Amino acid sequence: MTPDVLLxxxxQATLETVLMVLPAALIAQLLGTALGVALTLTRPGGLKPNRALHRLLDALVNVGRSLPFIILLVLLIPFTRLVTGTSIGPAAATVPLTVAAIPFVARLVDGALRDVPSGVAEAARALGTTTAQIVGKVLLPEARPALLHSFTVLLVSVIGFSAMAGAVGGxxxxxxxxxxxxxxxxxxxxLATVAVLLLLVQGVQWLGDRAARRADHR
Structure with a gap:
């Protein structure tokens, strides 16, 4: 294939990949962060311990992470059609990409929040701070470098998933x-598509690492 045809x-393919990856990653980050916060709060010793709810959420995350993406693509075809009106194309691929990424984000966020020293949250609670305030003003800001790193990992993973979506017309x-x-x-x-994918991944990784370093004031 000649360069004037290939380029x-x-x-076009790179644009379609970006249009799949960015919305999926942003939506998954939002919903996955909420799920990760719930996991952290409800675990034994958390701010709102609830053993039954924590076990349920933990099981859902584990099931979501264990499903191979190519199988999830097929399983979600009816839901994808319901949401987008089609099961092929970049818009349709965004749906399974988002669903696959949510439990992945939740586990990363849960890990990042658990790394925040427990004394920070306890000190805030001793001052009468509400749980929502502790999460929004203490836990999430303290975990910002780790959260930025996890978002970078998410973007790289979704780029990889988006390449698999091409197998079913994504x-x-x-x-x-x-x-x-x-x-x-x-x-x-x-070879050209592999090279572009490598450039995308390296660019995302470089930007994410740079942002995480700038956010880390330790």
Missing amino acids: PLLG GGLGDLAIRYGYQRFETGVM
Whole structure:
């Protein structure tokens, strides 16, 4: 395939990948953070311990993380059609990408919040601070560097998931690699898509590490 044909295809596929990854990552970060906070609060010794609820949430997160993404793609086809009106294309791929990422975020956020020294939250509670205030003004700010790092890990993972979405018509770089690089034996296309994916991952990792370092005032 000549460069004048390949470059527009790469540009379109990269745009589709970005349009899949960013909304999925942002929505998953929002919902996963809420779930991670709930896990931290309800665990034994937490600010709002609730053994039954914690076990339920923990089980849901474990189940969500254990499902292979390609299987989740197929399982969610009816829900994806309900939400987007279609089961193919970048918009449709955003749905399973988001669902797959939520438990992943929840576990990362739970770990980040548990690393905050317990004395910080206890000191705030001794001053009469509400649980919501402790979460919003103490735990999350104290865990900001770890949360930024976890968001970086999330973006990298969702980029990888988006490539797999191409196997079922999700569009993006994965779809380009399968349709041209694999099915039409265009080795150059395959190598080009891999190179773009590597650049995306390296760029995200560099920006995320830089942001986490700047947020860490220790």
